[in-house]
Amino acid sequence: MLALFDLDNTLIDRLDAFRRWAAEFAADRGLGSEDVAWMIELDADGSLPMSTFFTRVRERFALAESADSLWRGYRERLPQLVTCRPAVLESLDRLRLSGWMVGIVTNGMTDNQSGKIHHSGLVDRVDGWAISDAEGVRKPAPELFEIAAQHCGTTLADGGWMVGDDVEKDVAGGRGAGLRTIWIDRGLSPGLSPGADHEVTDVLDAIALLDTDL
Structure with missing residues (x-):
């Protein structure tokens, strides 16, 4: 069987872990609660490809890290929150x-x-x-x-x-x-x-x- x-x-x-990751990510970069809400909405419960997600995040917050680097950091951290x-x-x-x-x-x-x-x-x-x-x-x-x-x-x-x-x-x-x-x-x-x-x-x-x- x-x-x-x-x-x-x-x-x-996964959604709960993502919300906690978004809160950490925002706190580390001095972002606000409205930015956390924006990331959660953009993620759309995991339906948006993460390469696209981090390209949008990098552009919105004018981050120095590349989208690939942000994505790698996410993949290292998210499993620890699951x-x-x-x-x-x-x-x-x-x-x-x-x-x-x-x-x-x-x-x-x-x-x-x-x-x-x-x-x-x-x-x-x-x-x-x-x-x-x-x-x-x-x-x-x-x-x-x-x-x-x-x-x-x-x-x-x-x-x-x-x-x-x-x-x-x-x-x-x-x-x-x-x-x-x-x-x-x-x-x-x-x-x-x-x-x-x-x-x-x-x-x-x-x-x-x-x-x-x-």
């Missing part, structure tokens, strides 16, 4: 003890995403992971899901589950890879019906569903 999970805003609260709730870590432990293989499938830069996996404690709770930058392919492409399965010591031949909050990357991507899906509805798209097998509002509910031998 294979269960694959998205990372950002599924297993970890946490995974103890209840999630414990639930993943129970899932594996009950016979599941557990993996992570995530888009993003290798240093940033692997840093999050290690700093959050997830590194000890999963069997493997696939990061788009490291593998050269991005969700929703089915190849990334297959790579994740292989890193967990299995394949998608026997199916499995994908759990995530993104309708295109996680739900449609998982279905395209032959997986059943659970959508984490974060309340950002009222009335949206993504076509997942199950819809929940918290990853703990998704893990509980899997642990009932779906």
